[in-house]
Amino acid sequence: MSSAAYRVVGDWGTSRLRLFRQEGERTVDRVEGPGVGMLDGLAPAQALRDALAPWRRDGDPQRIVLCGMAGARIGLAEAPYADCPAGVAEWSTRARHLELDGIPVAIAAGLACVRDDGCPDVMRGEETQVFGALRLAPELARGARLLALPGTHGKWVRLDDGRVQSFRTFPSGELYALLRDRSTLTRVSEDDAGEDEGFADGSARARSGDGLLGGLFHARAAQLRAGRTRGWARGYLSGLVLGHEVREAMHDQPAGTPVTLVGDPGLCARYAALLSDAGHAPALLDGDACASAGLHLLEDALPWT
Amino acid sequence: MSSAAYRVVGDWGTSRLRLFRQEGERTVDRVEGPGVGMLDGLAPAQALRDALAPWRRDGDPQRIVLCGMAGARIGLAEAPYADCPAGVAEWSTRARHLELDGIPVAIAAGLACVRDDGCPDVMRGEETQVFGALRLAPELARGARLLALPGTHGKWVRLDDGRVQSFRTFPSGELYALLRDRSTLTRVSEDDAGEDEGFADGSARARSGDGLLGGLFHARAAQLRAGRTRGWARGYLSGLVLGHEVREAMHDQPAGTPVTLVGDPGLCARYAALLSDAGHAPALLDGDACASAGLHLLEDALPWT
Numbered sequence: 317m318s319s320a321a322y323r324v325v326g327d328w329g330t331s332r333l334r335l336f337r338q339e340g341e342r343t344v345d346r347v348e349g350p351g352v353g354m355l356d357g358l359a360p361a362q363a364l365r366d367a368l369a370p371w372r373r374d375g376d377p378q379r380i381v382l383c384g385m386a387g388a389r390i391g392l393a394e395a396p397y398a399d400c401p402a403g404v405a406e407w408s409t410r411a412r413h414l415e416l417d418g419i420p421v422a423i424a425a426g427l428a429c430v431r432d433d434g435c436p437d438v439m440r441g442e443e444t445q446v447f448g449a450l451r452l453a454p455e456l457a458r459g460a461r462l463l464a465l466p467g468t469h470g471k472w473v474r475l476d477d478g479r480v481q482s483f484r485t486f487p488s489g490e491l492y493a494l495l496r497d498r499s500t501l502t503r504v505s506e507d508d509a510g511e512d513e514g515f516a517d518g519s520a521r522a523r524s525g526d527g528l529l530g531g532l533f534h535a536r537a538a539q540l541r542a543g544r545t546r547g548w549a550r551g552y553l554s555g556l557v558l559g560h561e562v563r564e565a566m567h568d569q570p571a572g573t574p575v576t577l578v579g580d581p582g583l584c585a586r587y588a589a590l591l592s593d594a595g596h597a598p599a600l601l602d603g604d605a606c607a608s609a610g611l612h613l614l615e616d617a618l619p620w621t
Numbered sequence: 622m623s624s625a626a627y628r629v630v631g632d633w634g635t636s637r638l639r640l641f642r643q644e645g646e647r648t649v650d651r652v653e654g655p656g657v658g659m660l661d662g663l664a665p666a667q668a669l670r671d672a673l674a675p676w677r678r679d680g681d682p683q684r685i686v687l688c689g690m691a692g693a694r695i696g697l698a699e700a701p702y703a704d705c706p707a708g709v710a711e712w713s714t715r716a717r718h719l720e721l722d723g724i725p726v727a728i729a730a731g732l733a734c735v736r737d738d739g740c741p742d743v744m745r746g747e748e749t750q751v752f753g754a755l756r757l758a759p760e761l762a763r764g765a766r767l768l769a770l771p772g773t774h775g776k777w778v779r780l781d782d783g784r785v786q787s788f789r790t791f792p793s794g795e796l797y798a799l800l801r802d803r804s805t806l807t808r809v810s811e812d813d814a815g816e817d818e819g820f821a822d823g824s825a826r827a828r829s830g831d832g833l834l835g836g837l838f839h840a841r842a843a844q845l846r847a848g849r850t851r852g853w854a855r856g857y858l859s860g861l862v863l864g865h866e867v868r869e870a871m872h873d874q875p876a877g878t879p880v881t882l883v884g885d886p887g888l889c890a891r892y893a894a895l896l897s898d899a900g901h902a903p904a905l906l907d908g909d910a911c912a913s914a915g916l917h918l919l920e921d922a923l924p925w926t
Contacts (some may be wrong), residue, residue, distance in 0.1 A: 387848050397846075436839075438845055469838065485838035487804070487806065487837050491834070494799045528834060529796070530831045533774065533790035537741050538740070541733060560833075576842065592918055
């Protein structure tokens with residue numbers, strides 16, 4: 317381990333903590349730790365100390381920049397939300413500043429919006445990927461764009477000339493995990509084959525215009541009456557839920573709005589296929605690269621003393 | 622306890638067993654036991670013996686008639702499905718006959734259908750309530766009718782001249798329980814007030830034509846940003862899910878189709894309000910009374926020797 321001057325940037329979500337050690341422009345090391353929702357009574361500050369301990373043997377970092385659930389009520393310290401419409405300036409000035417054992421720490425603000433239907437919505441962490449995407453792909457700052465960040469709580473973000481206008485959350489990842497692991501819908505067969513065919517069947521069902529709720533039980537009935545496997549049922553439920561997300565999210569978008577997917581490449585490929593089936597041609601950006609770019613953008617924008 | 626000759630009829634579902642002791646036309650006692658899905662490794666036959674033990678001290682019943690998951694693969698003995706269209710005759714002849722310690726036992730067949738969209742569907746237990754409803758309310762045997770049996774796996778049953786034509790399952794009760802107990806959507810506030818207002822808001826959202834998936838996260842965002850309670854969020858999710866069930870189930874029904882709700886009176890009252898908001902005027906039948914009538918109908922129809 318080098319003893320050079322270093323900074324730490326990181327994404328602390330509900331399910332995991334990822335910290336990156338920066339020396340100059342280079343990322344020289346990374347560590348992982350438990351998410352904010354996985355601390356089991358451990359104080360967030362102590363969890364962060366535990367994760368940083370190997371690096372601190374050679375000296376403390378100059379500063380730490382965190383995004384995500386680190387700024388939630390249950391996180392390290394509650395950071396505010398920046399209200400939409402918001403660009404980098406509004407977002408970065410609302411970061412929360414504190415110290416950990418004398419080390420300056422900044423926690424990124426989340427974003428909040430009130431949609432056209434009057435409903436509030438929130439994000440913590442995805443905004444860092446969105447602003448990072450704008451740095452990596454400057455063409456996204458021109459005109460009206462839709463950014464989709466699929467995941468546990470997937471976000472569909474409307475950009476106008478590089479500012480976040482509003483967004484909508486689809487908790488598809490959370491719903492799918494509940495259906496897969498906790499429901500009776502997959503518990504008939506014990507054969508895990510057939511997942512890809514199931515995904516295709518579920519997404520076709522979503523495209524048919526049929527409702528989501530009335531499509532769910534088919535995962536179970538097809539095992540009982542049509543010889544389908546548990547693997548098929550899992551794929552079917554995934555295709556059904558993700559297909560409905562794409563359908564609902566694109567429903568009120570002006571025709572021709574360019575769509576960019578930001579996230580895990582494997583998951584984004586599935587959404588790209590669903591969008592393509594619906595007549596769209598999305599661009600793809602790697603979520604980790606966007607998060608990293610957003611954290612550096614925030615670090616650069618903040619007034620470190 | 623009387624030592625008179627008696628029979629036992631019962632409904633053995635996933636979550637509970639309910640047995641009724643019959644002497645002549647009268648129900649003189651009842652006992653409860655664990656559902657087929659709650660046996661934790663206990664053999665179903667032993668669970669049934671345990672529940673019957675108090676009555677058997679004075680002698681064995683003449684016979685036992687069971688419906689529901691008693692006939693599932695994980696139940697007492699697998700009973701077949703009768704294929705729709707099916708009336709009482711097709712259903713009763715497919716009952717499974719066996720003996721328990723020398724006592725004749727009949728387990729009601731389930732019903733299976735293939736809907737217009739080519740998808741199979743199944744029920745076990747609700748068919749007994751449907752045929753019981755036809756006995757209690759003979760006008761249901763005239764023309765085209767829709768029977769709704771809300772619950773964990775709610776069934777919407779199309780009757781034509783007293784025969785079950787087809788049906789569709791909406792796993793609304795199971796989905797709602799997962800969202801309420803296992804998701805992050807209700808876990809912000811710790812205040813249980815406001816459930817009725819939440820139900821009204823959720824059902825209004827369902828009526829608005831907005832998708833189900835995009836409506837879910839509002840349960841969480843409204844706690845974070847609009848001062849809503851956990852109680853409100855639970856009510857909202859219930860209204861949203863049940864409202865979507867009614868909307869999807871009625872979507873392709875011919876205008877003017879009479880609807881009858883069969884089930885728990887409190888739950889049916891909620892569905893009646895949702896149907897009424899959508900311009901329908903459903904009749905209501907008590908689910909326990911229909912199950913009992915259906916079990917007696919089956920007992921009468923079977924060839925006991």
